[in-house]
Amino acid sequence: MRGTDFKQQLPQPDDAAKAKLRRLLAAGTILPVMNQTKWAELIEAMLGSPQMQPEFRLHSVLAPSGYCTDWDGDWHYHIHPVAEIEWIELRAVSLDWLLSTLRKHNLPFSIEGETPRVWGYTRIGTQPVWC
Structure with a gap:
């Protein structure tokens, strides 16, 4: 599954x-960094390389501060609605592969x-050191 077909799912x-x-966006509490296309590219890249055993854990903008999910490798069913994801942390067999993919x-x-x-998303007063 590629491109817009994947994005629609x-x-x-x-x-x-x-x-x-x-409400969070209108108030300026969160500032979007990703879009549906970029999320689809990330998920598709992870699904396309099962030999790298990519896993994720994430924090939703709707979750309590400090909460994140446990590590999970099920990119098909356990990924949250991407519109809610403040950040997603990644790990894989090869960090070099992961960084080059990103x-x-x-x-x-x-x-x-x-x-x-x-x-x-980022928040006012929180600016990541981008790679």
């Missing part, structure tokens, strides 16, 4: 979550500790 937030996201797709990411973090 990304998980979507429910109506209540969409309303919360609109750069190849021009994805907005930073390194937190030793972990690549792709940003869906």
Whole structure:
């Protein structure tokens, strides 16, 4: 599955979550960094390289501060609606492969500790050190 076909199948937030996201955006609380196309490219790249065993954990803009999911490798069913993702951290068998994949797709990411973090949104006063 490629391009727009894949993008159309990304998980979507429910109506209540969409309303919360609109309020956060309108208030300037969150600033978008990613779009549907970039999310589709990221997920497609991870699904296309199962030998690298890519895993993720994420934080939703709708989740309590400090909460993130456990590490998960199920990119088909466990990825949140991407419109809600504040950031997603990634790990794989090869860090070099992971970093080159992120750069190849021009994805907005930073390194937190030793972990690549792709940003869906930033917040006022929080500016990642972009790679």
